[in-house]
Amino acid sequence: MINTAQTQALMLYVAKQVVASEPLLTEADLVIGDGDHGIGMERGFLAVIEMLEKEQLASVDKVFIKVGSTMMASMGGASGAIFGSFFRAGGKALKGTSDFDAKSLPVLIEAGLQSVMDRGGASPGDKTMIDAADMALQMSKTTSNESLESALSKVAEAAKQGVEATKSMIATTGKAKTLGERSLGHPDPGAITTAIIFKSMADFVKQGVAV
Amino acid sequence: MINTAQTQALMLYVAKQVVASEPLLTEADLVIGDGDHGIGMERGFLAVIEMLEKEQLASVDKVFIKVGSTMMASMGGASGAIFGSFFRAGGKALKGTSDFDAKSLPVLIEAGLQSVMDRGGASPGDKTMIDAADMALQMSKTTSNESLESALSKVAEAAKQGVEATKSMIATTGKAKTLGERSLGHPDPGAITTAIIFKSMADFVKQGVAV
């Protein structure tokens, strides 16, 4: 369990990790998209870093909402709308929360995911970030009684499996759509980002920066 | 000494040799010009071949005049005007000639060269075809009492030396002009063509196709 300030620190750490992953995400989007996913995530999370370093947010939900709206305002692209919606909607579902724990996880992810599906019309199996987020969601539901550290490490692992799963999917949405069968074998860039987000959360908590 | 029909055959042979030299002339113009000299000469002499294979010209002067006007009408570029003028004016100076011999040579070249200099305003030393033609002219004056075969082989050699001489000149006209000192070391494309023309004449006569 972490408090609001720690949650804010957690998201700052996540943001920095995603920014550091820009080259890897760019590579992935060059293969099956238009090559800008890494740059978009970098742009969005740089704005998030600036925001988080300046403001002091009042509650856990506000942290996630503000992360989401900052991304939505700064990123553009499919991922700006997708990840922005994810964090905004996920945050709203945690309304009034001042402690972030394993129980918060499925609430955050479920609401975020629903919002992504409502916004973009895609479902699990369409080779998007949804596939990573959905695996993370399923896992988070079974780990909601564990410690945050344990839950996050399992959720991160599940998200990573979601990335793996996208390799054997044929894209039906986004810029990879027209690849058809040629998208087979390649992971979805947005799914990779999703896995990095959960992995960074897990690492942050595990490194005991705050537990 | 060759007659009109043989002169026509000679120019047909010359035309084919220049056409075959296109790659070499292109290379030379790529180095210090805009790369089109070979193509232009090919275009011009292909038109000459077509003309010479169709028509039967009445006198030696008409052969050269018609070669010149065909080149002038079909080639364009600096070399269309230059080589067109050269043969037209050279031919006109041989008015009424029905035998082409070593005496005709300086007459042809001198009038041709004068016309080129009048038209383009360049002089010997400016790194153009003039340098090859001028060396050829000087030699032709000293060989005008020899056999056509002997005269042409010396004139061809002189033209080749003219090409060599252009290597140590700095271009002051045409597309190579702006190269300045960078044109040093490279031969002038039009001079190469001029040398090929005289070399082909010499070969034609030597091979005894007609002497």
Added chain:
Amino acid sequence: MRIPKKLINDPSKVAKEQLEGLIAANHGRIQAIGDKGAVCVNPLPSPQVAIVTGGGSGHEPMFAGYLGPGLATAAACGDIFAAPPPGVILDAAQAADQGKGVLFVYGNYAGDNMNFDIAAELADDEDIETQTIRIWDDVASAPLSKIKERRGVAGDLFVLKIAGAAAAQGKSLGQVTEITAHARDCTRSVGVALSAGSIPQTGKYNFELPDDELEYGMGLHGEPGVSREKMASADTVVEQLLDRIIEDLPFVAGDKVCLLINNLGSSTVMELLIANRKVHSYLESKNIEVHDTLIGSYCTSQEMAGYSISLLKLDDTLTPLYDAPCHSFALRK
């Protein structure tokens, strides 16, 4: 391996700087709204429905190059190949709205759709009425049965031209929307690429094509097309492209069309003209009349080599709208 070579300043600022350059080129006829990529004509025309377009940058002169009388009213420009964020779209809509409503006209991409939809919700909060027309002219990007999954490419220009002309005539939002949808439904495009474009920030080509191959149906962001084939003659390639377009609508004998041969980036004007020669003879052989011909860089994909061909089928509604005058940086009639 060759690396992209461009004259730019900070790679992360190219979208912003090109927009500043475009604004300067308009000599006061368009102005920035905020500093995030929204731009609007200046002054606004006499009250009419606002045509708001936009999308990722990197396709210059699309989209902001088409602002002006008889064309679009405002544009929202994202980063290179990235749809603009909702706030930027809202900026554009608010600047352009004259109380007659706003028509969003843009290419059909997941990113654009989502961001414009969010913007429409934000606009609704501000009591701005909006309608949306997504353009899906690229026949290579999905079968006809899934036309709503197709991408928007250079045909955007035809649709914007009609939308802008209809709005300038003072028609209502409903009418402009209907006419614009009709123009969209009468537009088909397809492209061929010889080599890739690159995003300045990545400094990498978006794909690699062997020296002796080309790709039919390549998307505007380097999305793969329908087939890679050996290089062929211009006439052969044009024929293949037109075959695809013609059968799709279909365009038939007696039709009258507007033609756009669009440079995807670094093809020579010579190649575009050689293509045009074949397009005209092909269409003539099908008894299809070409009413107007546009050739040039109208909707690019950075330095991608290749071109797309777009046809707009005219009818009594569309012809006078197409012929109506317009004035913008990249299109004047």
Added chain:
Amino acid sequence: MRIPKKLINDPSKVAKEQLEGLIAANHGRIQAIGDKGAVCVNPLPSPQVAIVTGGGSGHEPMFAGYLGPGLATAAACGDIFAAPPPGVILDAAQAADQGKGVLFVYGNYAGDNMNFDIAAELADDEDIETQTIRIWDDVASAPLSKIKERRGVAGDLFVLKIAGAAAAQGKSLGQVTEITAHARDCTRSVGVALSAGSIPQTGKYNFELPDDELEYGMGLHGEPGVSREKMASADTVVEQLLDRIIEDLPFVAGDKVCLLINNLGSSTVMELLIANRKVHSYLESKNIEVHDTLIGSYCTSQEMAGYSISLLKLDDTLTPLYDAPCHSFALRK
């Protein structure tokens, strides 16, 4: 090593086929005169001095793209990078002449000069009066003291625009010649290249530039420029180009100019716009007013990457002529 990649048919027919494509794009407003490269507006305008231009092909849309009311009357198009033969120029002059005389306006190259001069002699035989204005706007190609040795590049467009407008006003051949000479004397250009163009028939690049170098002052046919330097930022490059132009005329505080940023071939529109941003701020800092801005592929060198900047200094004579309407494939006002 990379090899040039183009969509063409027979490499030896590109000049002919591009011209056919251009004629088709003009929808009857220009017509071929013979089949060797001459082309003339159709119908001729009310009797006026004929403006006849031309030069080598491969620079599309220069020259034949600028035929129409208020611009050139006819053009003679040679093979790629080769001046047209005299007979073709004569064809163009004969088609365009309305008994008011013909003004030849073209770029100052040995090949063009000689072929146009021969054509002038042939025209004289046909009792067609001609005058000649050679354009030498490229400041990089010779020092100011030898201005008549400079090459003509994209600034040709400004000179043609003024010539065409003066002719359309019904001025005499003498007057049109004088005004055109004045426009030429008020025009300066310079370019920068990042990579080479190629002639289809050779299938080779005209020069090679290392990945990290650019060349200032590169000519329209790949003639070498004044210096090869390391790649630099767009702003630095634009500043260097403008420094050269400005000091040459010179352009000074209080001047009013027209600006052309011309794509030499395969630069992105984005790069041209980024250059424009800097050009405007530079000129503003010198207190030079930009009256109009043209940006795009106006005078190309096949797929050469890079651009040239041209300035035309306006005065009371030139401003109304520049602002006069014109209609052609590649320039409309």
